[in-house]
Amino acid sequence: EADIYQTPRYLVIGTGKKITLECSQTMGHDKMYWYQQDPGMELHLIHYSYGVNSTEKGDLSSESTVSRIRTEHFPLTLESARPSHTSQYLCASSGGRVQFFGPGTRLTVL
Amino acid sequence: ELKVEQNPLFLSMQEGKNYTIYCNYSTTSDRLYWYRQDPGKSLESLFVLLSNGAVKQEGRLMASLDTKARLSTLHITAAVHDLSATYFCAVGMEYGNKLVFGAGTILRVKS
Numbered sequence: 016e017a018d019i020y021q022t023p024r025y026l027v028i029g030t031g032k033k034i035t036l037e038c039s040q041t042m043g044h045d046k047m048y049w050y051q052q053d054p055g056m057e058l059h060l061i062h063y064s065y066g067v068n069s070t071e072k073g074d075l076s077s078e079s080t081v082s083r084i085r086t087e088h089f090p091l092t093l094e095s096a097r098p099s100h101t102s103q104y105l106c107a108s109s110g111g112r113v114q115f116f117g118p119g120t121r122l123t124v125l
Numbered sequence: 126e127l128k129v130e131q132n133p134l135f136l137s138m139q140e141g142k143n144y145t146i147y148c149n150y151s152t153t154s155d156r157l158y159w160y161r162q163d164p165g166k167s168l169e170s171l172f173v174l175l176s177n178g179a180v181k182q183e184g185r186l187m188a189s190l191d192t193k194a195r196l197s198t199l200h201i202t203a204a205v206h207d208l209s210a211t212y213f214c215a216v217g218m219e220y221g222n223k224l225v226f227g228a229g230t231i232l233r234v235k236s
Contacts, residue, residue, distance in 0.1 A: 055231070074225070105167060116167045
């Protein structure tokens, strides 16, 4: 089982603030992913990375940005949070065929 | 564009009963995954199905894959309350390692 960590687990923040959601994995996986999931709904891929300095946008358009400077770290940033960004954000990593998921960050923008 | 459909979206069943969740997908893929999600929690990998006719079983859950029909099933045998969760199927895209998820099936097992 992969060890993959996300912080914070819960975040309530006001409109216009800049936020960074952290994701780290200790398995040395090359591939990492960010998904957005509204309550009771399916997951949508918003960003992915196949290695250091490689990032791509996913299938769901998102105003967030990501970076991959180190293999183990894949942070997601929102420059100016809005209520429409309220959602759960799940990070995943993969060293083979299976993606392992972190615990998620539940973001609420007031 | 790969689309993944699950049904039913909500399933309420009595303990001890059997039922099947279906996952259809629209384009060719050789990888099908089943995940479980408990309320407010992350996703837990249940099964990885990599070839036509693949069948995997873990406890009261059995998953199968028919790549020709583009169909996977998750069969629940003699349900127990602890199986209550949301079950997602996900299909691997032909290129790369991206997944497309179904909408999820909310399973409630009543005692």
